[in-house]
Amino acid sequence: MKIGVLVSEGPYTHQASDTAYNFVKAALDKGHEIFRVFFYHDGVNNATRLTEPPRDDRNIVNRWSELAKEHKLDLVVCIAAAQRRGIMDENEAKRQGKDAHNIAEGFRISGLGQLVEAGIQCDRLVTFGD
Amino acid sequence: MSDEMMEEDGVIKKFMFVNRKAPYGTIYALEGLEVVLISAAFEQDVSLAFVDDGVFELKKGQDTKALGQKNFSPTYRALEGYDIEKLYVERESMEARGLSEEDLLVDVQVVSAAEMADLMAEQDVVISF
Amino acid sequence: MLHIVNKSPFERNSLESCLRLAKQGSAVLLIEDGVYGAAQGSSVEAKVQGAMANVKVYALDADLQARGMANKVLDGVTVVDYGGFVDLVAEHSNLQSWL
Numbered sequence: 001m002k003i004g005v006l007v008s009e010g011p012y013t014h015q016a017s018d019t020a021y022n023f024v025k026a027a028l029d030k031g032h033e034i035f036r037v038f039f040y041h042d043g044v045n046n047a048t049r050l051t052e053p054p055r056d057d058r059n060i061v062n063r064w065s066e067l068a069k070e071h072k073l074d075l076v077v078c079i080a081a082a083q084r085r086g087i088m089d090e091n092e093a094k095r096q097g098k099d100a101h102n103i104a105e106g107f108r109i110s111g112l113g114q115l116v117e118a119g120i121q122c123d124r125l126v127t128f129g130d
Numbered sequence: 131m132s133d134e135m136m137e138e139d140g141v142i143k144k145f146m147f148v149n150r151k152a153p154y155g156t157i158y159a160l161e162g163l164e165v166v167l168i169s170a171a172f173e174q175d176v177s178l179a180f181v182d183d184g185v186f187e188l189k190k191g192q193d194t195k196a197l198g199q200k201n202f203s204p205t206y207r208a209l210e211g212y213d214i215e216k217l218y219v220e221r222e223s224m225e226a227r228g229l230s231e232e233d234l235l236v237d238v239q240v241v242s243a244a245e246m247a248d249l250m251a252e253q254d255v256v257i258s259f
Numbered sequence: 260m261l262h263i264v265n266k267s268p269f270e271r272n273s274l275e276s277c278l279r280l281a282k283q284g285s286a287v288l289l290i291e292d293g294v295y296g297a298a299q300g301s302s303v304e305a306k307v308q309g310a311m312a313n314v315k316v317y318a319l320d321a322d323l324q325a326r327g328m329a330n331k332v333l334d335g336v337t338v339v340d341y342g343g344f345v346d347l348v349a350e351h352s353n354l355q356s357w358l
């Protein structure tokens with residue numbers, strides 16, 4: 001089955017990203033296809049490579065990056081929500097005249113249409129949020 | 131995705147955006163509305179549900195000047211121009227908040243909890259904000 | 260339809276609203292703080308028990324375990340792991356997260 005996932009909260013404050021990650025892993029284990037994981041609202045904060053959690057804590061951002069690499073996941077960050085919250089890739093940083101970019105490996109920035117498209121293309125769309 | 135591609139695909143799904151949060155206190159209502167507007171370009175069967183504090187999004191007379199945030203409430207009236215005309219308000223939520231249809235800034239269909247339950251159950255995709 | 264509730268019924272009304280708007284025969288999955296809604300002896304026990312006549316209630320094991328609530332689950336609530344969560348999503352033709 002083709003499954004899409006929407007993550008609406010950032011890492012650490014809310015459990016949403018953890019639950020989404022565990023859900024995605026379990027779905028992959030069962031042979032389902034994860035069509036896309038879309039990050040919206042504060043969920044875009046899951047895509048900054050600048051987090052540095054304590055050593056005994058999980059690294060939520062790296063965990064997504066590694067899972068994306070292993071399973072060729074499409075991790076998409078909403079551009080409008082990302083701009084509001086300071087999540088930038090190199091192109092966006094250049095375009096906006098910023099002195100830095102921070103998007104983590106395996107994530108890409110794109111439009112909200114990618115969320116609607118996931119709703120259309122997937123058999124199920126599961127939302128994790130507050 | 132272009133309209134042409136969608137037509138080739140021929141996929142029309144029932145999308146419902148469920149609004150359960152009040153405006154301004156959190157960003158969910160505003161960013162939710164942004165998804166609704168984008169969805170119009172995909173020519174899907176879109177409806178909006180207003181349940182619980184989501185009903186407050188439609189309260190007439192919002193004035194955010196002193197707050198320093200954008201008043202996005204007029205956008206609900208503009209949805210018709212995007213062919214998004216199915217706005218459902220759950221009567222129980224509205225009445226529990228001391229509101230009536232005259233308090234709302236846009237034409238909606240006020241439905242009972244049972245009717246709202248039917249509407250939700252018949253959707254292909256439900257996205258909540 | 261599968262309904263997913265992730266908030267404690269003592270903090271938010273999402274479980275209450277979900278039960279008001281879930282049709283007979285739907286499934287309700289409690290995750291994250293939502294699992295407190297599956298507890299025995301709480302002030303919402305009667306409400307959840309009553310709802311179980313119409314809907315099937317599930318609770319996510321990892322969240323119960325983390326919160327020390329695994330030994331407090333109401334009779335009739337089915338405990339599932341993440342794989343069970345995925346199965347519930349696959350088995351129901353549509354779903355809603357009560358954010």
